Amino acid sequence: MTPPFGTPILRLIATSDLHAELRDFDYARRRPDPLKGFSRAAGIIARLRAEAPVNVLVDGGDFLHGRPYAALPDQGVGAVMSTMATAGYDAVALGNHDFDGGLSLLELALVNDPVPIVTGNIMRLSDGKGFRPRFRLVQRTLTVDGESHDLIIGLTALLPPATLTGAENMPWDRLAVPPVPQVADDLVREMRDAGADLVIAMCHDGPDSAVALAQAGVDAIAMGHLHGLFPGPGWRASDGVDPVEGTILGVPAVMPGAWGRAVGAIDLSLNWSKAGWTVAGSHVTVHEVAAQRPPVASAPDVLAASRAVHAAALLDAQRTVAEVNIPLHTYFARLGLCRATRLVAAASAQAVREAVTDGPLADRPIIGLAAPVFAGGLGGARNYVDLPSGVITKGDLRDLVPHGDPIWGIPATVADLTLWLERSVSALRQVIPGEVVPELTDSQFPSAAYDLPDSATFDLDLSQPAAFCADGAPSGHPPRRVCNLKIEGMRLSPEAPILLAVTEHRMRGGGGFPVPQGVQEIKTGTRGDRALLAYLEAGDPLPPQRIFNFLPIPYAIAMHRIGQGARGYSTDAGAVGLVRTRVSKDGWDSYRLSLGTDPEMVAPTLSRG
CATH class of the missing domain: 3.90.780.10 (5'-Nucleotidase, C-terminal domain)
Structure with a gap:
């Protein structure tokens, strides 16, 4: 749904699956990587905020643990939290990997609430209450026909239990995680009763799990866990899921990839009447770091907050x-x-x-x-x-x-x-x-x-x-x-x-x-x-x-994209039957794999694009 021209806009900005990638740096290879990192994502966030001053910023979970700081004494969790705090998140979800260091380390990271964590379906077994607040209400002000009106936005997060399969440090003796369909209806109703004009939910999983939230009546969904880009070409259209428009049962939804490589945005156009606010339309976009023109620079606040942990990780990696x-x-x-x-x-x-x-x-x-x-x-x-x-x-x-x-x-x-x-x-x-x-x-x-x-x-x-x-x-x-x-x-x-x-x-x-x-x-x-x-x-x-x-398949050819670094291994390429056919400026080369045995199936001329 394209927002009607001239209506007030609320922009939802979303990150997910940062996995402690605070900087545009590859510690394993010990070189800058300008296509990833929270420092670059924060630059996109600043651009998106400047374009739409009325906005909310959320994260879909799996922000704590990853490769960069795993060997450090606290696995870098303190630095991750203080660095994320510089962005001014309105709500942050917990993902399955945020429990990788155990409950004690997670609770240490959350001391003094450096970012506002919400957990709609993670419950303490001791008292049945939420591990963290089940939702959060934030207020924004929009102008309609020269008059200002308050907008109350309810923010919550759901962690589907299926994502916790294999989570070795998940404290099942202390926490319960009921299925999303079991809690979604009551949670959305509770948020509406508390005064939420709009309800936005983070779901640490893909469209299959997000369907229950759409059915429960949320107004927008920020997904994660799968490290994909939604909307985008990597998804199949199915009943209720539109990977072109970015909707699930008509509800706008976004998934912003991983490692700070992209930021998602949902623009909600709103109508105001005496009965309250309603969503008139939406527009969903994914903003990849690699596609920014001019290129986005790293946010100075993020670089400053992560300076010490960066130095420690670099020394350890060497x-x-x-x-x-x-x-x-x-x-x-x-x-x-x-x-x-x-x-x-x-x-x-x-x-x-x-x-x-x-x-x-x-x-x-x-x-x-x-x-x-x-x-x-x-x-x-x-x-x-x-x-x-x-x-x-x-x-x-x-x-x-x-x-x-x-x-x-x-x-x-x-x-x-x-x-x-x-x-x-x-x-x-x-x-x-x-x-x-x-x-x-x-x-x-x-x-x-x-x-x-x-x-x-x-x-x-x-x-x-x-x-x-x-x-x-x-x-x-x-x-x-x-x-x-x-x-x-x-x-x-x-x-x-x-x-x-x-x-x-x-x-x-x-x-x-x-x-x-x-x-x-x-x-x-x-x-x-x-x-x-x-x-x-x-x-x-x-x-x-x-x-x-590969067993022979008559007169059959398959194309295969491989990063340009493979050019240094032409002997290996030949060993698997690949012939490079195209080089491009986007970092990928195209190769041809001839699966048939017909002698006329010769290699095509190398082209550039």
Whole structure:
């Protein structure tokens, strides 16, 4: 809905999923990154406020914990809170990762309420009251026909319980998180009864969870958790969800990505009558840092508030912890060639191997599984691991294993592993004989949900439809893509017993993988980053190996976008059958993958755009 011309406007400005990325700096790579960071987002916020003086600023959660300050004594939470306070938020939600440091650390961060936290459905078990205020009322004044009228805005936040799957430090003995549909109607009614003319809700999840808020009668929704941009092309239109206009059941909704790469805005045009305020129209936009013209500068207040923690994090990231004799990168991970990811998987397998030594499971083959968390996608053309041979610093280690989850073993079968891999390769689009696929990967599937094995290989048949949806739910199609699976070079029966080495996050359902049910997990007591460090220090060999090969599809071609950093690895590109066809100025290069065997399918001429 486009706001009618001349009506008063309230602008909702939203950030989400900052993950402690306070500055436009990449600590793992030890270089500036002008496309991300709260410092840049704050510059956009200032622009948006200047354009619409009547506004509210909210954050959708997951602001505390991330890569930059994880190794610091307080994980940087004090600096995050004091830096966010410079922006003048009207309400801030809690996300699942804000509990990663435990309840005590979270409560320490919230001492003296540096930002106004609201928790609509996080309740204390001791007294049934909200962990923080369930909502907050703020007042703004708008002018209509020369007269000033007060507008009371109710701000609340909902944390869908499904996002807490795998949250190892969530204090379930002290807090309850009821489902959004269970509390939404009563919460909105309570806010209206308290005097709210408009109700704005933050929802730390995507459109599926936000539907309940739209049904409850909120006036606008700020989403998060999925790190996507809504409205935007990465979403499928469905009943009630319009990813072009940015609405859910007609209610304007925005998702502003992650890491300060973008800021969302919803302009609500309002009508005033004696009966009160009503929404006459809306306009939803996403403002990416990369798209700002002229480029947005970092906010001086944010830089000043984060100066000390920046210096500490930079010093910590520069510490040398290991050495490697080959480059490690993730440019071709989606095509089954990624030594960086296989190293992480192999380290996980070694941790499980040591945990079951001399036990009844010691003879089982162990397959490590890991995902290339940084492999392009919505994170942008620079969102890759790219480490030269030589020293590995602590920042590099964090790049390879950003979350440091505990490693667990899962008793499984070869059939279980096959289904697990089907979940991963569902991220690749189906390829029909004789067709050209414009982009091989489905942007709705994050690279963090693309587990690859260390010691298993297989053939991949992309002529078959994907067996899983982006959230891990079955698509309705049978799993037929993974063929000829071998473990350590051997074909085993589907019933053969094995062990999978995964993170606790995966075991608890993170990423929507088909975890075998009714098995007793093996807790190694080792975190993923420490397992990798031990593996590197031991100098365990890991020969180069293509994890999967594509089965031929007659007269078929798939295009694939990869960041320009891949140009330095032309040998690897050739090993997976890629031919670069286009270079562009936006940081991405286009490659062609010929899946057919027809000799006339020659490489096209390299073009520029």
